[in-house]
Amino acid sequence: MQILATLKSKKISPEQLFMLSVLAVNGGNYLYNLILGRVLGPTAFADAAVLITFLLVLSFIAMTFQLVTAKFSVLFEGNVFTSFVTRVYKQSFVVGVLLGLGIIAFAEQLQVLFNTSSKSMFVIFGCGVPLYFLMSVNRGTFQGKKLFKSLSITYQGEMLSRLLITLGLILVFDLKSSAVIAIGILLSFVFGLFPFKSSDINLKSAVGLDKKYSKQIKRFFLLTAFYELTQIIINNSDILLVKHYFESYEAGLYASLALIGRIVYFIAWMFVMLLLPAVVQLKKEGRETATVLFKYVGYIAVISTIIVVTCLSFPELIIQILFGNEYLAMAPLLWKYAIATSMFAISNIFAYYYLSLDKYVPVIISGIFGMLQMALVIIFHESLEQVVHMQIIAMILLLVIQLGFFKHENRIRKKVNLK
Incomplete structure (x- = not known):
């Protein structure tokens, strides 16, 4: 009781809340991988590991848009900020679509290159790529504006949905194919989009950015x-x-x-x-x-x-x-x-x-x-x-x-x- 009273008396800062949230998200992602490793065994887990690695690769590519959005969300305000964010959303979505189509088009070659059991897992994964890029820009606005509560929710939503959907399909329906893992990843991108800061987007009119800022x-x-x-x-x-x-x-x-x-x-x-x-x-x-x-x-x-x-x-x-x-x-x-x-x-x-x-x-x-x-x-x-x-x-x-x-x-x- 005394410990609880002490915790209540000390207000947790947004940064500390985000750190606790990230630890929970990392713990959930670890649990997801550990259960897959135990349930699938080394050979089948190798296929799952390829998809998980693709997810990490995708996160690094999308992180470019997130960090750019985060940095200039600190520097820009008002109409200039709205114009900037709208432009980044458009560009990130185009890149996501092109990258997703590329993965789908070369699914068969990727199957051969990484010795996986099917190509369908790459096709399903490719369909979710544009969503991930939109999600990353959304996170960048939260990060730059230090809205760590909303940022935490997006990460938790992605992690929890992937964990529950994937393991539900595997354990309840006894489906252990790599396509099931890809479906779980795809649907987690949808949940990771919320909360979505649509108020920052203005597709009708936009203020041009100064050449100095554009450069x-x-x-x-x-x-x-x-x-x-x-x-x-x-x-x-x-x-x-x-x-x-x-x-x-x-x-x-x-x-x-x-x-x-x-x-x-x-x-x-x-x-x-x-x-x-x-x-x-x-x-x-x-x-x-x-x-x-x-x-x-x-x-x-x-x-x-x-x-x-x-x-x-x-x-x-x-x-x-x-x-x-x-x-x-x-x-x-x-x-x-x-x-x-x-x-x-x-x-x-x-x-x-x-x-x-x-x-x-x-x-x-x-x-x-x-x-x-x-x-x-x-x-x-x-x-x-x-x-x-x-x-x-x-x-x-x-x-x-x-x-x-x-x-x-x-x-x-x-x-x-x-x-």
């Missing part, structure tokens, strides 16, 4: 798009390459390893959502921004250390609890994969920080090391252990270079301030 938006969009491409490569290429080079059983084992090890990255993403609008607002007000960076890097470093130590100390217990005995072969690699994702998560905070400040060098650095990781896995893939080792090498080098860039930038800033 700034285009530059930030291209930078963000390039960086999200590096995110796709670093975060998902390993699963897709393993699915291509290894048998389905081994690919399913690796998918379970990746799911557990990436918990660090998913937690880091929560801080990125808070970092960008905070840094843009501080820069707009002419205030110092590095303190925000240090705060979130500190959070991720502590969380990463705890997760790596836990994976090193209890690998078999973790895998048994989460996936079952069928996946125990991955136990020795668990802590190593956690190291790779931890290095990436920390370097990711630095990259998003500089992206918020319109500095492109860290984005290029991430792109180079994303390609390096992919090249290393393509060249060295004799075993799953070797695949993990290649990622550790690439991600440690990436973090070292990002830290070096920060020190260099900080040194230059201090010299300028002394003059």
Whole structure:
């Protein structure tokens, strides 16, 4: 009773509410993946992992529109903001339609490339792509305006609907095909659209944007798009390459390893959502921004250390609890994969920080090391252990270079301030 009274007396800030919501969403997504892994088994789970990876790839592409919307939602107001958001909605929908049609058109080729049991899962997934892009722009307005309650609801709606619909079809109707998983993902996009901020859209009339703003938006969009491409490569290429080079059983084992090890990255993403609008607002007000960076890097470093130590100390217990005995072969690699994702998560905070400040060098650095990781896995893939080792090498080098860039930038800033 005393604990409840203490919680009631302390008002939870919107940012704290969003962080709690994101933890719940990540927990729900983990539960979704874990149940799929247990119910389907390693071989069938490999197909599911391809769809889940496609969903992650889609989220990174759509994140370009979300971050652009979030940043300029801070900077623009009134009719200019309405004109900007209307334009982004139109552009995102066109991109979503083209990308969705592309996935549908090449469904058969995708089936062959990733050794999946059917092409229908790609067709169904492609139908939902335009909805996901609209959903991302909607989230960007909530993020930029710091409407974290509405932002939380959209993420919870997507997660809960996907979890309940997919598992309902599998457990109640005993349907275990990859198409069922695709249907669950498609319908979750519909639920994720709510609440929809339609008041920001004005299709009839729009105020033209100043050329200075248009140039700034285009530059930030291209930078963000390039960086999200590096995110796709670093975060998902390993699963897709393993699915291509290894048998389905081994690919399913690796998918379970990746799911557990990436918990660090998913937690880091929560801080990125808070970092960008905070840094843009501080820069707009002419205030110092590095303190925000240090705060979130500190959070991720502590969380990463705890997760790596836990994976090193209890690998078999973790895998048994989460996936079952069928996946125990991955136990020795668990802590190593956690190291790779931890290095990436920390370097990711630095990259998003500089992206918020319109500095492109860290984005290029991430792109180079994303390609390096992919090249290393393509060249060295004799075993799953070797695949993990290649990622550790690439991600440690990436973090070292990002830290070096920060020190260099900080040194230059201090010299300028002394003059």
